[in-house]
Amino acid sequence: MKGRFSAFGLLRRGVTGKAWPRQFAHHDVQPSYDVVIIGGGVHGLATAYYLAKNHGITNVAVIEKSYIGGGGSGRNTAIVRSNYLTPEGSRFYQRSLELYERLSEDLNFNVLFEQRGHMTLAHDDASLRSMRWRTEVNKFEGIDSEVIDPHQVKKLAPFIDVTTRPRYPILGALWHPPGGIVRHDAVVWGYARGASALGVHIHQKTEVVGIDVAADRVTGVETTAGPIATPIVVNCTAGWASLVAGMAGVRLPIVTRPLQAAVTEPVRPFLHPVVVSGSLHVYVSQTARGELVFGASVDPFSSYSTRGSLEFATGLAQHVLALMPSLKEMRVLRQWAGLCDLTPDFAPIIGVTPVEGFVLDVGWGTYGFKAGPVAGEMVARLVATGKVPELIQSFGLDRFDRGELLGERAAAAVGH
Ligand code: PYC
Numbered sequence: 566m567k568g569r570f571s572a573f574g575l576l577r578r579g580v581t582g583k584a585w586p587r588q589f590a591h592h593d594v595q596p597s598y599d600v601v602i603i604g605g606g607v608h609g610l611a612t613a614y615y616l617a618k619n620h621g622i623t624n625v626a627v628i629e630k631s632y633i634g635g636g637g638s639g640r641n642t643a644i645v646r647s648n649y650l651t652p653e654g655s656r657f658y659q660r661s662l663e664l665y666e667r668l669s670e671d672l673n674f675n676v677l678f679e680q681r682g683h684m685t686l687a688h689d690d691a692s693l694r695s696m697r698w699r700t701e702v703n704k705f706e707g708i709d710s711e712v713i714d715p716h717q718v719k720k721l722a723p724f725i726d727v728t729t730r731p732r733y734p735i736l737g738a739l740w741h742p743p744g745g746i747v748r749h750d751a752v753v754w755g756y757a758r759g760a761s762a763l764g765v766h767i768h769q770k771t772e773v774v775g776i777d778v779a780a781d782r783v784t785g786v787e788t789t790a791g792p793i794a795t796p797i798v799v800n801c802t803a804g805w806a807s808l809v810a811g812m813a814g815v816r817l818p819i820v821t822r823p824l825q826a827a828v829t830e831p832v833r834p835f836l837h838p839v840v841v842s843g844s845l846h847v848y849v850s851q852t853a854r855g856e857l858v859f860g861a862s863v864d865p866f867s868s869y870s871t872r873g874s875l876e877f878a879t880g881l882a883q884h885v886l887a888l889m890p891s892l893k894e895m896r897v898l899r900q901w902a903g904l905c906d907l908t909p910d911f912a913p914i915i916g917v918t919p920v921e922g923f924v925l926d927v928g929w930g931t932y933g934f935k936a937g938p939v940a941g942e943m944v945a946r947l948v949a950t951g952k953v954p955e956l957i958q959s960f961g962l963d964r965f966d967r968g969e970l971l972g973e974r975a976a977a978a979v980g981h
Contacts, residue, residue, distance in 0.1 A: 570673050588754060589761030594768055597794040598626040600948060601786050602801055603773050603809055605629025606638035607749070607934060608926050609801035610756035611941020612948075613765040614672075619942070620949035623764035626795075627757075628788060630772035634753030637803035640871065640903030641934040642826050642860040644839050644850060646683045646744030648710045650699050650976040653959040654912060655706045657939055660956060662743055664938035674755030676747050677853060682838040683744025684721060685978070686888075687712075688733040692843055695975050696739040703741075713740045721838055724889050731887055733844050744839060746850050746858075749934060756941070776812040776923070783813065783922035797948055799924045804869065804904025806927035813923045817914060818965050819906045822863040823870055824931055825877040827900035831855030845884040846979045857895065859885060862979050863905050863931065873900030905930050910970035911977060915940060916953055916961040924948060925962060931977060 568574075568586040578585065600616060602609045605627050616622040629635075645665055647658035669675050687693040696712050703710035715727040718738050727735050757767055768790065775787035776798055785794040800809050807817045831854050841848040846862045861881055864874075878900055886893055907930045908914060914928040926944045929936060943957045953961065959971060 570675075588758040589767055592766040592768070594771065594788065594790040594793065595626070595766065596792075598766070599624040599795065600626075600797045600799065601793055601795040602627045602799045603786070604636070604801035604803070605633040605757070605767060605769065606636050606801065606803060607634075607752050607756065607937030608803075608940050609799070610753060610760055610767075611937050612799055612801060612926065612944045614756045614760040614763070615942045615945035616948060617760055617763035617765055619945060622949055625760075626766045626768060626793065627760070628771050628773050628786070629767070629769045632769050633757050633767065634750055637903045637905070637929070637933050638753050638937070639750055640826070640901055641749055642848065642850065642858050643746045643749045643934065644683070644744070644848065644978070645747055645935045646741055647708050648683065648699055648703050648739060648741040648744065648976070649973060650695070650702060651912070651971050651973055652702055652706060653971060654973045654976060655703055655708055657956055658932075658935055659706060659708050660942075661936050661939035664942065665747055668752065668755065668938065672755035672759045674751060674758060676751040676755055678745065678747045679853070680743055680745040681850075682721065683741040683841070684718065684838045685739040685841040685843060686718065686725075686735050687737045687739070688735060688842065688844040690736070693737050696737070699739060699976065709743050710739065710741045713738050722836060722840055724835055724891060725840065726888070726890065733842075733887065746839060746852070752937065773809065773812070776809075778813055778920055778923075781920055783920060797922045797924065799926060799944060799948065801926045801944075803906055803927070803929055803933050806906045810918075810925065810927070813918070813920050815918045815920055815923060817925075817927065817962070818909055819928055820867050821869065821904055821906050822866065823868050823902040824860065824863045824905045825873050825900060825902045826858065826860040827873065827878065827881060827897050828859070829857040829895045830898050832857075832895065840888075841978045842884070842888055843979050845887055847881060847884040847888065848978050849885065856898070857892070860978070863907070864902070869904060871902045871904065873902055909965070911973040912971035913940070913960050914962050915944060915957045916947065918962055
């Protein structure tokens with residue numbers, strides 16, 4: 566791989582002052598590719614990487630209308646976990662976590678993965694009950710997850726008020742030690758670098774404006790850089806998934822809503838695990854640099870806006886202070902929004918469509934970043950073999966026709 570990273574290389578460049586080479590190559594858009602992937606986020610780049618690495622399919626283009634990681638991949642709160650509610654979801658996200666565990670080594674790129682543990686607080690009996698249900702499903706699937714009491718919560722996160730004083734006292738928590746955080750930009754860059762080194766073309770600032778279909782088969786895409794002929798188009802977009810699918814004449818049961826987040830100034834490390842409160846609609850983690858990263862529920866309306874709002878900041882502050890009153894002096898540095906494509910059952914849509922050659926990897930709602938590696942691995946396998954891998958068989962678009970919905974909503978970090 567170009568410019569392989571190593572301790573020796575770092576030392577050599579530090580001493581010589583020699584610049585690092587470009588991490589992925591620039592190419593002109595070619596008139597045809599074997600596979601065109603729409604969306605240069607974690608999903609699109611991971612799909613390209615695994616197509617090349619696992620299946621030797623390298624004549625692949627990733628088309629990104631903005632810059633890589635400029636959509637949901639760079640706007641999420643970087644949390645990963647596999648403590649889902651359904652067996653299908655738990656198994657799937659567990660595979661993603663396994664891929665994340667080895668990703669830095671696999672990509673030769675430090676993605677700053679930290680398994681600090683993931684703790685979801687219960688403030689009422691109904692939450693505790695659904696957490697017990699989740700732990701049973703998780704344990705059955707071999708996933709480390711348990712319900713803990715307020716004393717254990719206090720031990721793991723001493724800054725949380727576990728007395729009966731708060732308006733929403735803590736009754737217990739769902740504790741998931743393998744969950745944690747990953748540097749989301751690094752995941753995007755690592756996959757881009759790995760895919761490019763294997764021959765994939767990454768075209769930024771190039772927008773797909775149409776999908777060509779003849780006799781119910783994909784034949785190509787129209788882009789702002791000209792037409793591209795291809796027999797396979799993979800829709801790996803978030804926020805625009807239903808609009809892109811519409812270009813191929815495929816309707817998706819998706820509504821798009823913004824999800825806002827915010828980051829504070831850095832402070833000394835005090836919060837090790839990721840902490841989530843469903844009732845207070847807030848989740849928080851502390852980065853290696855000391856900033857607190859906060860997220861909340863999706864906005865209660867459809868929109869394509871990626872700007873933060875004052876209502877969000879004030880609501881978030883109230884909820885955070887109910888949980889950790891000692892943070893009252895902290896200042897928010899930045900806030901933003903990402904777009905979430907929500908399906909009726911909070912499970913993704915991955916697989917084939919009635920248009921031959923048009924493949925979906927969409928509908929991730931608030932779970933997209935966690936699933937990037939496994940979705941890329943499975944979609945690459947589907948494209949390469951023409952067979953739907955077992956791990957994603959339940960996530961097909963046709964489940965909505967059959968009425969076989971999955972019901973992953975209760976595994977959401979917060980109530981949406
Ligand atoms: O499901 O853990 C989650 C999550 C965190 C932020 C958005 N979704």
